[in-house]
Amino acid sequence: MSIKIPQLLDRPDVLLRGNFACAGCGLSIAYRTTISALENPIVVIPACCASVIQSLHPNVTYNVPTLNIAFAAHASAASGISRGKKRRGEKVTTVVWTGDGGTYDIGVSTWSGAAERNEDILHCCYDNGFYSNTGAQRSGATPRGAVTTTTPTGKTEKRKSIARIMMAHDIPYIATASVGYPRDLYTKVKKASQIEGYRFILIDAPCPTGWNSDPAITRELGRLAVQTGYFPLFEVENGKLTFSRRSERVRDPERRKPLEEYLSKQGRFKQMTSDDIEALSKDLQREWDLLARFE
Amino acid sequence: MVQTLEKQKIELLTGNESVATAVKLARPQVIAAYPITPQTTIVETLSRMVAEGELDCDYVNVESEHSAMGAAIGASLSGVRTFTATSAHGLLYMGELVWWAGVTRIPIVMPVVNRSLNPWNIWPDHQDSMTFRDAGWIQFYAKNNQEVLDLTLCAFKIAEHHKIWMPVMVCLDGFILSHTSAQVSIPSQKDVDDFLPPFKPLAMLDPKDPFAHGSLTDSQGIWEQRMSLIDGFENSRVIIPKVFAEFTEKFGRLGKDMIEITGDINNADVAIMALGTLGEEAEQALEVLNEKGIKAVVVRLRVFRPFPKKELITALKKVSKVLVIDRAVSFGNAGQMAIEVQTELYANKIEIEFHQIIRGLGGMDVTYMEIAAEVEKIM
Amino acid sequence: MTNENEMKDPVLPLGRPTIGSAGNTGTWRSIKPVFIEEKCIKCYECWLNCPEGTIRVDADEEFPYIDYVYCKGCGICVHVCPKEALEMKPE
Numbered sequence: 001m002s003i004k005i006p007q008l009l010d011r012p013d014v015l016l017r018g019n020f021a022c023a024g025c026g027l028s029i030a031y032r033t034t035i036s037a038l039e040n041p042i043v044v045i046p047a048c049c050a051s052v053i054q055s056l057h058p059n060v061t062y063n064v065p066t067l068n069i070a071f072a073a074h075a076s077a078a079s080g081i082s083r084g085k086k087r088r089g090e091k092v093t094t095v096v097w098t099g100d101g102g103t104y105d106i107g108v109s110t111w112s113g114a115a116e117r118n119e120d121i122l123h124c125c126y127d128n129g130f131y132s133n134t135g136a137q138r139s140g141a142t143p144r145g146a147v148t149t150t151t152p153t154g155k156t157e158k159r160k161s162i163a164r165i166m167m168a169h170d171i172p173y174i175a176t177a178s179v180g181y182p183r184d185l186y187t188k189v190k191k192a193s194q195i196e197g198y199r200f201i202l203i204d205a206p207c208p209t210g211w212n213s214d215p216a217i218t219r220e221l222g223r224l225a226v227q228t229g230y231f232p233l234f235e236v237e238n239g240k241l242t243f244s245r246r247s248e249r250v251r252d253p254e255r256r257k258p259l260e261e262y263l264s265k266q267g268r269f270k271q272m273t274s275d276d277i278e279a280l281s282k283d284l285q286r287e288w289d290l291l292a293r294f295e
Numbered sequence: 296m297v298q299t300l301e302k303q304k305i306e307l308l309t310g311n312e313s314v315a316t317a318v319k320l321a322r323p324q325v326i327a328a329y330p331i332t333p334q335t336t337i338v339e340t341l342s343r344m345v346a347e348g349e350l351d352c353d354y355v356n357v358e359s360e361h362s363a364m365g366a367a368i369g370a371s372l373s374g375v376r377t378f379t380a381t382s383a384h385g386l387l388y389m390g391e392l393v394w395w396a397g398v399t400r401i402p403i404v405m406p407v408v409n410r411s412l413n414p415w416n417i418w419p420d421h422q423d424s425m426t427f428r429d430a431g432w433i434q435f436y437a438k439n440n441q442e443v444l445d446l447t448l449c450a451f452k453i454a455e456h457h458k459i460w461m462p463v464m465v466c467l468d469g470f471i472l473s474h475t476s477a478q479v480s481i482p483s484q485k486d487v488d489d490f491l492p493p494f495k496p497l498a499m500l501d502p503k504d505p506f507a508h509g510s511l512t513d514s515q516g517i518w519e520q521r522m523s524l525i526d527g528f529e530n531s532r533v534i535i536p537k538v539f540a541e542f543t544e545k546f547g548r549l550g551k552d553m554i555e556i557t558g559d560i561n562n563a564d565v566a567i568m569a570l571g572t573l574g575e576e577a578e579q580a581l582e583v584l585n586e587k588g589i590k591a592v593v594v595r596l597r598v599f600r601p602f603p604k605k606e607l608i609t610a611l612k613k614v615s616k617v618l619v620i621d622r623a624v625s626f627g628n629a630g631q632m633a634i635e636v637q638t639e640l641y642a643n644k645i646e647i648e649f650h651q652i653i654r655g656l657g658g659m660d661v662t663y664m665e666i667a668a669e670v671e672k673i674m
Numbered sequence: 675m676t677n678e679n680e681m682k683d684p685v686l687p688l689g690r691p692t693i694g695s696a697g698n699t700g701t702w703r704s705i706k707p708v709f710i711e712e713k714c715i716k717c718y719e720c721w722l723n724c725p726e727g728t729i730r731v732d733a734d735e736e737f738p739y740i741d742y743v744y745c746k747g748c749g750i751c752v753h754v755c756p757k758e759a760l761e762m763k764p765e
Contacts (some may be wrong), residue, residue: 017699018694052511057689058693065507076365076369530678
């Protein structure tokens with residue numbers, strides 16, 4: 001079922017080159033891969049990096065209709081668009097494109113309401129583990145031990161499990177994907193686009209600027225996140241969870257690459273002691289165990 | 296041209312039912328609303344209308360007022376007529392999006408059932424709508440349930456005019472209007488369809504012609520957009536009376552003026568100014584005052600934004616005293632209407648004795664006897 | 675002015691899709707990726723993983739090429755190429 005790269009060659013150019021994104025931006029890879037897989041997308045972007053890489057009015061990088069909206073209003077605006085277009089008899093894919101700030105923290109109310117109403121929206125969250133746009137402050141998605149500008153000695157709380165919160169809303173489709181495996185992301189997006197109702201895709205998107213990592217290894221970091229078990233790939237269809245092949249392979253912690261391999265390549269984890277890494281490992285395993293209950 | 300009007304129904308409607316009736320006649324396609332006292336019966340009535348097939352539209356039961364305005368903005372930009380309504384803290388909660396709709400030009404019509412702000416008080420004053428007089432919305436204040444219905448219908452036409460393209464707030468006093476029944480004449484659907492044609496977007500999110508709405512803008516861009524908003528208000532000073540006039544001609548009531556003057560302005564000594572139901576209450580004071588030999592008029596702003604400067608001066612030039620009654624306070628200064636009237640009087644070098652009072656906060660009852668007594672005090 | 679035709683039209687906050695919306699972003703880089711054509715097997719991994727879309731392919735079976743006006747020099751393409759058919763060179 002794996003899509004071949006040449007099949008993707010004539011996909012639309014949704015993100016026009018020469019924009020404000022940092023070199024090696026994970027969000028950009030996520031955007032090009034996701035949005036190009038959709039038919040007639042209309043994208044709602046709240047305050048986040050995606051609203052800034054858009055560049056300066058009146059010239060924008062997005063080659064699709066885009067609504068910029070306030071931070072906590074993304075899914076409500078998307079609800080209005082989705083309903084309005086249906087009323088007009090126009091077939092579109094209404095997308096919420098937000099970072100982890102807008103999904104894990106400030107935007108919870110708006111997406112929770114939209115999910116509860118099962119609005120016909122594809123909610124994509126590119127997750128770089130902090131408020132990247134405003135200069136790397138901690139978010140609910142920040143892992144334990146990570147250094148951010150508002151957790152200068154390392155975050156003391158563990159990372160929120162947005163996937164399990166989404167699962168509690170009983171929406172038809174949830175998936176996690178990584179910028180390290182763009183074809184897997186593309187396939188999941190295509191699958192989601194065939195389903196009606198509220199769908200959520202969480203995309204691990206390295207931010208070299210905020211993570212203090214080499215921009216050239218953005219894809220490698222995306223892969224290591226999966227290979228170390230840090231970021232499990234899975235799908236939840238109508239309440240039933242299935243780990244994706246690459247994560248199934250590392251279900252057994254013995255078969256995972258050492259977590260240090262992932263952490264050592266990022267400046268944000270430089271302060272972690274072996275105790276900190278142990279604590280983070282426990283968090284990750286706990287998440288795996290809780291997710292497994294939904295299989 | 297001789298026209299045949301369909302017979303208008305006269306029903307006993309509360310202010311909130313008048314809003315819902317006007318909305319039903321305006322045929323929105325997507326509405327979003329979150330309940331809050333004293334607006335609740337608007338959303339409940341609309342909900343019933345949708346359920347019973349009287350109103351064919353998508354009713355989005357959002358989870359907060361912030362999302363209600365979010366959904367309205369999205370719906371409007373998707374290319375359909377939309378609507379939402381709120382009060383007091385609901386208006387404050389959606390506050391950033393009220394500004395969003397104002398300064399990025401989204402033609403939403405939103406009745407605000409005026410209610411006081413914290414600590415918890417559900418009764419009327421104008422603190423809520425006054426908080427947003429800067430936000431780029433056209434603002435109306437209705438004095439009775441008939442005006443609520445009429446102004447709401449006009450609001451859609453004004454908001455959607457292609458030289459305006461701005462949101463409109465229709466204010467009605469909580470409980471005094473919202474929950475009190477009065478006789479309201481209801482135009483037929485056919486006549487309203489004639490008055491208010493289908494929604495025609497000035498710009499619409501469309502995969503066939505992609506644009507980004509409201510992206511990161513530098514000072515030059517902001518300047519252009521804000522100046523254009525000022526132009527929009529200038530255009531509205533002409534278009535609002537035109538639409539009012541069209542409504543008046545078609546339905547036989549309302550009047551074309553942004554300011555309603557009750558009494559003989561050419562023979563008056565003192566003008567009383569008050570918004571909404573206080574204005575109608577003041578009308579009752581005129582007779583009492585007349586018996587005491589005081590020649591007074593009521594100068595009632597139906598339109599607060601744009602602030603009807605020209606019409607105000609034309610009226611106030613003719614009197615020697617004015618009493619402004621505000622139902623809200625701009626804390627740190629004075630009542631908002633008093634501030635703005637004084638500014639206009641000074642700008643036009645009008646010689647007049649100016650008086651201002653604050654009344655009716657938190658729903659405090661204000662009777663025409665009190666108003667008459669206040670006028671007597673300043674004579 | 676009362677003539678509607680003379681009234682100014684609303685200025686709406688609309689931005690249009692633009693290549694080079696941030697200018698010639700190629701000036702950002704200090705090192706640039708260069709193809710070693712004889713090693714290239716046209717797997718298009720570089721095209722797939724380029725964040726900017728500056729690696730372009732006109733059609734299947736064609737060699738990929740780089741739009742140096744906008745390439746930011748991130749180096750991802752060099753890292754993902756399975757055949758080391760790309761290398762970073764100083765500007």
